[in-house]
Ligand SMILES: Nc1ncnc2c1ncn2[C@@H]1O[C@H](COP(=O)(O)OP(=O)(O)OP(=O)(O)O)[C@@H](O)[C@H]1O
């Protein structure tokens with residue numbers, strides 16, 4: 001049986017569209033018929049709001065499995081899409097402090113073993129991470145085959161990019177299987193001169209091969225779908241942002257070899 005791949009969605013900066021990308025990429029891959037698992041490792045736990053979970057779903061998740069209070073099968077949740085399953089962040093997202101969670105991730109192999117086990121049962125595992133290269137993101141990257149970096153198309157966009165690229169480079173030394181899928185420009189406003197200028201600047205200043213040609217436009221439908229608890233690729237598939245995520249899924253499925 002072929003083994004699937006783990007795609008980590010990471011960025012140094014917060015609020016750049018990681019969760020939106022993770023949720024929509026996972027949904028678009030699942031709609032292609034790939035057995036997909038979406039895992040939320042960010043203690044903010046935002047995936048629970050937009051992944052299209054069935055009403056009345058379980059709120060326990062990865063942090064509860066990590067703490068040993070829930071079995072794995074209890075935290076793998078079905079969604080409205082037959083091929084998409086989700087592991088939420090769990091009760092850590094309701095807690096004021098995350099120290100135990102961070103320490104357990106850093107000091108144990110639970111996350112690594114979970115992602116390795118998940119690859120054996122799925123075609124793709126998409127992992128949402130907190131901003132920055134802290135212990136959670138490092139552990140995720142150590143167990144991933146691919147990394148995708150959303151970059152919000154705004155004037156300060158480039159400032160933090162070297163840090164995350166350096167971090168991924170360092171982790172690739174201990175995890176040689178890790179490849180960078182690229183930088184994905186998000187929230188691009190094609191109608192705005194400023195946004196077009198930033199896009200041109202980003203493409204000029206970063207190595208060409210690193211920045212994906214396809215971009216995700218800024219579209220109200222994306223945030224509206226999230227507020228309604230659904231990925232935009234499910235709620236509004238004709239929207240340009242949804243189409244961008246579908247194209248991203250096609251590109252990655254081809255690279256993974258499951259097209
Ligand atoms: N293409 C888009 N068009 C319009 N709004 C978007 C788009 N992508 C993301 N957003 C909105 O931008 C905000 C930040 O997005 P998101 O939560 O995905 O970022 P994040 O990188 O996961 O943030 P954090 O670092 O806090 O986890 C959200 O309100 C989201 O709905």
Ligand SMILES: [Mg+2]
Nearest residue numbers: 018019042046
């Ligand atoms: Mg997020």
